[in-house]
Amino acid sequence: MKVYGDYHTHTLDSDGLNTIDENIAAAKKRGLFEIGITDHAHYRPRNKKKRKENALMAKAQVLRSGQAYDIKAYYGIECNVVGMDGDIDVSSEERKLYDYLVCGIHVSVQPKKFWQLFTYYIPNMFWFALRQMGINWTPKSLIRKNTKAVVNVIEKNNIDILSHPNRYFRVDVIEVAKACIARGTAMELNNKKVSFRPVDFERMAAMGAKFVIDSDSHKAENIGRMDRVGNFLKLCDYDPSCILNLDQPFVRPKAKLLDQIVKAVNEKKS
Numbered sequence: 001m002k003v004y005g006d007y008h009t010h011t012l013d014s015d016g017l018n019t020i021d022e023n024i025a026a027a028k029k030r031g032l033f034e035i036g037i038t039d040h041a042h043y044r045p046r047n048k049k050k051r052k053e054n055a056l057m058a059k060a061q062v063l064r065s066g067q068a069y070d071i072k073a074y075y076g077i078e079c080n081v082v083g084m085d086g087d088i089d090v091s092s093e094e095r096k097l098y099d100y101l102v103c104g105i106h107v108s109v110q111p112k113k114f115w116q117l118f119t120y121y122i123p124n125m126f127w128f129a130l131r132q133m134g135i136n137w138t139p140k141s142l143i144r145k146n147t148k149a150v151v152n153v154i155e156k157n158n159i160d161i162l163s164h165p166n167r168y169f170r171v172d173v174i175e176v177a178k179a180c181i182a183r184g185t186a187m188e189l190n191n192k193k194v195s196f197r198p199v200d201f202e203r204m205a206a207m208g209a210k211f212v213i214d215s216d217s218h219k220a221e222n223i224g225r226m227d228r229v230g231n232f233l234k235l236c237d238y239d240p241s242c243i244l245n246l247d248q249p250f251v252r253p254k255a256k257l258l259d260q261i262v263k264a265v266n267e268k269k270s
């Protein structure tokens with residue numbers, strides 16, 4: 001089993017340890033055919049003009065290094081769920097600068113609306129901290145809240161890849177998978193840690209969810225690695241075609257919701 005491309009990697013532009021050029025060179029060395037640079041949105045300059053300049057410079061570097069190492073290189077971004085209302089920290093105008101959009105929840109990013117600090121962020125941080133100490137429990141009401149937050153983001157935005165679902169703030173992955181299937185968003189099998197159970201993965205795959213294996217590497221040497229995901233998959237019974245970047249380039253899954261709309265329109269016409 002080998003991934004064709006790694007679509008989630010970090011560089012010095014956020015909290016990664018290597019340059020864009022080093023990441024792309026490492027992907028080639030690993031034998032990949034495609035690589036995506038997806039630094040964190042919350043590390044980008046706040047100033048709109050500076051942010052754009054920074055992105056254009058990085059993108060030019062991605063193209064240069066891709067050419068130099070003869071590998072298809074993409075420039076994306078990993079943005080954030082910033083609260084419960086479906087907001088992310090990349091505007092639709094800024095979105096045009098990137099080849100694709102990865103989105104996830106990160107503990108260092110606070111909600112956009114102040115009061116959600118108390119209703120959403122702090123309760124999650126509390127249970128997250130306990131989890132780090134080995135107490136693995138989250139109240140059901142909070143899981144429902146988080147699930148709604150992630151579903152809202154998927155429904156309101158064009159997210160290509162949902163990064164590390166269920167890692168930091170707990171969600172109901174089955175409900176999240178339903179939204180991803182409807183919108184054509186791939187769910188990530190993150191090689192740092194897969195945060196759902198084999199039984200849930202099997203159920204999501206059987207429902208029609210699509211997945212992409214990513215390293216989420218912050219060090220170039222980890223690019224293209226899928227050892228942990230591989231060990232997880234050994235425990236699962238699934239159809240490998242649900243994983244989109246095994247021996248083939250990642251293409252965003254078809255949105256089932258769109259299919260239904262087109263079908264309904266056609267039925268109305270005839």
Ligand SMILES: [Zn+2]
Binds near residue numbers: 078105106163
């Ligand atoms: Zn992340």
Ligand SMILES: [Zn+2]
Binds near residue numbers: 163
């Ligand atoms: Zn990441």
